[in-house]
Amino acid sequence: NAGVTQTPKFQVLKTGQSMTLQCAQDMNHNSMYWYRQDPGMGLRLIYYSASEGTTDKGEVPNGYNVSRLNKREFSLRLESAAPSQTSVYFCASSKAQGGEKLFFGSGTQLSVL
Amino acid sequence: AQSVTQLDSQVPVFEEAPVELRCNYSSSVSVYLFWYVQYPNQGLQLLLKYLSGSTLVESINGFEAEFNKSQTSFHLRKPSVHISDTAEYFCAVNPGGFKTIFGAGTRLFVKA
Numbered sequence: 001n002a003g004v005t006q007t008p009k010f011q012v013l014k015t016g017q018s019m020t021l022q023c024a025q026d027m028n029h030n031s032m033y034w035y036r037q038d039p040g041m042g043l044r045l046i047y048y049s050a051s052e053g054t055t056d057k058g059e060v061p062n063g064y065n066v067s068r069l070n071k072r073e074f075s076l077r078l079e080s081a082a083p084s085q086t087s088v089y090f091c092a093s094s095k096a097q098g099g100e101k102l103f104f105g106s107g108t109q110l111s112v113l
Numbered sequence: 114a115q116s117v118t119q120l121d122s123q124v125p126v127f128e129e130a131p132v133e134l135r136c137n138y139s140s141s142v143s144v145y146l147f148w149y150v151q152y153p154n155q156g157l158q159l160l161l162k163y164l165s166g167s168t169l170v171e172s173i174n175g176f177e178a179e180f181n182k183s184q185t186s187f188h189l190r191k192p193s194v195h196i197s198d199t200a201e202y203f204c205a206v207n208p209g210g211f212k213t214i215f216g217a218g219t220r221l222f223v224k225a
Contacts, residue, residue, distance in 0.1 A: 048211050098209040099162065
């Protein structure tokens with residue numbers, strides 16, 4: 001049972017380059033999320049998708065775009081990477097909102113030089 | 114706005130000693146409360162959660178947390194820690210929507 005799968009695991013970009021982080025879940029979950037993790041700041045929500053066909057901004061959406069391609073897949077795009085976007089990115093999914101637990105992928109470590 | 118404060122960034126403790134990781138949250142509404150654990154180079158995993166009912170919740174590996182509404186706290190405790198408990202622990206709150214708010218994390222370091 002794969003759960004939540006993220007690719008790539010590591011990436012180094014130069015300032016201004018673009019890239020897409022891929023995420024897929026095989027648990028038939030309705031909701032999917034992208035978080036970033038920075039030292040001393042915990043996890044901050046970038047974007048989320050409550051259900052297939054919908055996306056909404058989280059706490060720190062600037063500089064990012066997302067696509068809910070289908071129920072399984074939710075991608076995060078950096079159009080013009082900046083050093084401030086150096087972080088560890090986690091995709092997560094849940095059955096629904098509120099008290100449902102989040103299932104996390106193993107993360108993507110991104111460095112922007 | 115919701116916020117979560119984890120009062121200790123690092124907690125070193127000897128093996129078999131008790132430990133408490135402290136968490137306070139600010140909210141004027143009822144919330145769901147969670148503790149997640151992150152082992153090195155992995156994603157977060159749910160440790161335990163409080164939805165309603167009994168204020169004391171337990172996990173399968175010996176951790177417990179007590180919901181205190183008057184103090185808006187949800188501290189995590191374990192009476193005897195193991196080396197394998199070394200990890201980072203995150204307290205989180207959700208008011209019922211899609212936005213789960215995480216604390217900054219507490220690194221638990223268990224020494225032999």
